[in-house]
Amino acid sequence: MISIYILTYNEQVDIAECIESVINLSDEVIVVDSYSSDRTVEIASHYPVKVVQHEFESHGKQRTWMLKNIPTKNKWVYILEADERMTPELFDECVAASQSNEAIGYYVAERVIFMGRWIRRSTQYPRYQMRLFKKGEVWFGDYGHTEREIYSGAIDFLKETYPHYTSGKGLSRWIDKHNRYSTDEAKETLYQLQQGGVNWKKLLFGSTEVERRRALKNLSLRIPLRPVVRWFYMYFILGGILDGKAGFAWCTLQAFYEYLILLKVDELRETNLESPYPNSLKYPDPEESPNTSESLSL
Template sequence: MLKLSGVIITFNEERNIEHCLQSLANVVDEIVVVDSFSTDRTKAICEQFNVKFIEQKFLGYIEQKNFALSQANYDHIVSLDGDEALSKTLQKSIIDLKSNWKLDGYYANRFNNFCGQWIKHSDWYPNKKLRVFDRRCAEWKGINPHDNVQLHDSNSKSGHLKGDILHKTYQTYSEFNQKTEYFSTIAAQAYFDSGKKASVLNVIWNPTWAFFKSYVLKLGFLDGFNGFVIGVQTANITFLKYAKLRELQQTNRK
């Protein structure tokens, strides 16, 4: 029977990591946790489980996750963040794969919990993610912090699993606001490093479109007040990303 490695990166995930590990424990044959020197109880909680715990200075989201993949003993991977867990249905789907793996990778929908509410619209569900895959056929790519697993070959074959990745995202509005500021800075720098430019039109139009898409086209209004908050912050992070990119452009012209 095929063996699976569960792979996780963490930093100060004491709030969520136990649920994550519990959901993997009876599914995979080993769990690898790569931690960026957490200052909370993350390590202590992980040590209560049978995990391979590695401390590694943070390399960047994409780089850290690919490093974590390289630490696994098995090629067939279940990759989660520390604030994610497998639903019961998804656990069963992955266990079934161990005797019936046919493709290069498998997608699952991610179901996001925001401030205690499971978000069913707002471009947050179904949030399809490739998280079960053969590492010989895939790796983490993208532009930080918007990382995603991509199959190497356009002819690679993928499928979709029943069940959800349960994601405990921001649990307060203040946390959402702080992360918006943090991630917009990382994204702006990554865009700048890749040579991307930001025009005034980008700063004005892209946030407007981001809100309209989230709140109207993706039915965010059906998620109530939190749907509105998500729409506003989606626009805000887009605005900050392009505004900061313009600032970097202007600073480096001097």
């Protein structure tokens, strides 16, 4: 079997459906809550799940803390967020993968559901996230508003996907959340512009979609008029125009998000603030793995 972690913070709208999507599949479901102020914990407590609360610092640190401090019945674990759902087909593939001993972790592609529609084209589907892995073999570090997985060993990709309901709590919540995210992304952008670079080899000849996407992001940070370029690229090149009204809204909001990041980068420069990420990809326990590989899903 596979143990399931569900990460939550004020998820009273989604938590019930998320738990119900997996409760009859896994023999262990653990809700890791960041001290929600709504009914998230109350609702979760109605189900046969374990609820653990821990103060949120960052996405990477929260994942590292739960992996180190919350024991599980099973060696293999899957990370699920409250606005995502597990499917029986995906769970079956996860179980089969965990028994194969061919890899220590697996990427899974998301299907972004926005305004009630699968945004297949302008989200660059398939877009992968590290979700299934052997506990103790994969860790997480911070990168911008999100996290990067850090591992040492073979990884692979699953064929099944999971639905991600990005606007289930309404557009106001989406906008508020991305306003917060843009602050962390601005800090990481500033650091990457000062210390990073473009890996052209991985961009052109990367062995996986994850490698190519990460290199593409590093390139995109250096493109003039990035918000405009991103909107044009998503809407016309990727085919967002075929995703209907929801596709237009998605591309426009993503371009606005990029513009907000750029404004905050300028603000950081004007206030002479340094990026807080000089070691943003430090392994949680450096002595445990001096030679690690890492990848990013954007």
